[in-house]
Amino acid sequence: MNDAPPLAHLKGPILLAGAGKMGGAMLTGWLARGLDARHVAVLEPQPSSEISALATKGIRLNPAAKDIGAVATLVIALKPQSFREAGGALKLFVGPDTLVVSIMAGTTIASIADVCGGSVVRAMPNTPAAIGRGITVAVAANSVSADQRAVADALLRATGSVEWVDDESLMDAVTAVSGSGPAYVFLLAEELARAGVEAGLPQELATKLARETVAGSGELLHRSDAPSATLRQNVTSPGGTTAAALEVLMGPDGMASLMIRAVAAATRRSKELAK
Numbered sequence: 001m002n003d004a005p006p007l008a009h010l011k012g013p014i015l016l017a018g019a020g021k022m023g024g025a026m027l028t029g030w031l032a033r034g035l036d037a038r039h040v041a042v043l044e045p046q047p048s049s050e051i052s053a054l055a056t057k058g059i060r061l062n063p064a065a066k067d068i069g070a071v072a073t074l075v076i077a078l079k080p081q082s083f084r085e086a087g088g089a090l091k092l093f094v095g096p097d098t099l100v101v102s103i104m105a106g107t108t109i110a111s112i113a114d115v116c117g118g119s120v121v122r123a124m125p126n127t128p129a130a131i132g133r134g135i136t137v138a139v140a141a142n143s144v145s146a147d148q149r150a151v152a153d154a155l156l157r158a159t160g161s162v163e164w165v166d167d168e169s170l171m172d173a174v175t176a177v178s179g180s181g182p183a184y185v186f187l188l189a190e191e192l193a194r195a196g197v198e199a200g201l202p203q204e205l206a207t208k209l210a211r212e213t214v215a216g217s218g219e220l221l222h223r224s225d226a227p228s229a230t231l232r233q234n235v236t237s238p239g240g241t242t243a244a245a246l247e248v249l250m251g252p253d254g255m256a257s258l259m260i261r262a263v264a265a266a267t268r269r270s271k272e273l274a275k
């Protein structure tokens with residue numbers, strides 16, 4: 001049996017362009033799963049102190065293209081807008097055998113290949129990646145080899161689970177559901193707390209109750225095999241308090257129609273980012 005950490009044997013160089021919230025979370029996951037820091041380089045104009053500190057472990061920070069040449073894998077975690085302005089410079093790091101993994105919302109495989117070349121995997125992670133509990137959806141261009149796909153899978157799996165799809169057009173709705181989804185859940189915690197204050201609770205207690213309720217329910221959902229609807233029904237006593245609240249939340253202008261509109265808006269925005 002091979003007990004080596006899952007990324008210990010991954011060969012570099014792996015270049016991460018953009019070490020902000022998502023790029024930084026992915027980098028943390030890679031290192032935690034045994035990726036040799038000496039195989040990693042990072043392009044980041046204003047590195048956080050955490051990213052700068054990684055230089056002491058062997059990560060190369062902002063190397064010049066002439067010093068590193070074409071890399072085995074380029075991971076692009078820039079904002080789509082930054083990529084449009086600065087993506088061309090990444091071409092210097094891309095050769096005919098370079099795997100390019102992009103996590104940028106909206107930005108298509110064709111436009112990434114057009115701007116910087118390489119064999120492109122387009123992926124959409126989410127911020128629970130920071131604690132190894134993200135979910136990523138990925139789609140590969142035809143030019144991506146089986147070995148390259150395995151490398152992309154290993155890098156993405158370092159931050160949680162991975163689903164591969166064949167149809168790139170699904171990525172806009174994926175972004176709207178799981179990419180942006182954590183924000184909807186955090187908003188739920190905010191609004192539950194606000195409603196608690198409206199109902200007479202002190203702010204601090206309302207905030208704690210809402211946060212722990214969302215976190216505990218998420219953990220229950222994670223650990224249970226039961227469908228979400230069953231877990232909801234387990235809370236709902238006939239004629240009780242939950243039923244009274246759900247009558248509002250599941251009413252005509254309730255969560256179902258709100259969520260459909262919100263996800264449609266995010267899907268539309270993802271499509272706009274492609275332009």
Ligand SMILES: NC(=O)C1=CN([C@@H]2O[C@H](COP(=O)(O)OP(=O)(O)OC[C@H]3O[C@@H](n4cnc5c(N)ncnc54)[C@H](OP(=O)(O)O)[C@@H]3O)[C@@H](O)[C@H]2O)C=CC1
Binds near residue numbers: 023077103126
């Ligand atoms: N946040 C999220 O939940 C998710 C984000 N994504 C995608 O990830 C990408 C990054 O998002 P996020 O991490 O939130 O954004 P951040 O702004 O936190 O990260 C982007 C980083 O790239 C840096 N940067 C800007 N220009 C360059 C450049 N020319 N070369 C190298 N680095 C540069 C930015 O620096 P500076 O701030 O100085 O400009 C910043 O640190 C986006 O494309 C987004 O669509 C995907 C899934 C989820």
Ligand SMILES: O=C(O)[C@@H]1CCC=N1
Binds near residue numbers: 105175179180
């Ligand atoms: O808001 C955004 O555009 C990015 C993509 C998914 C989550 N954050």
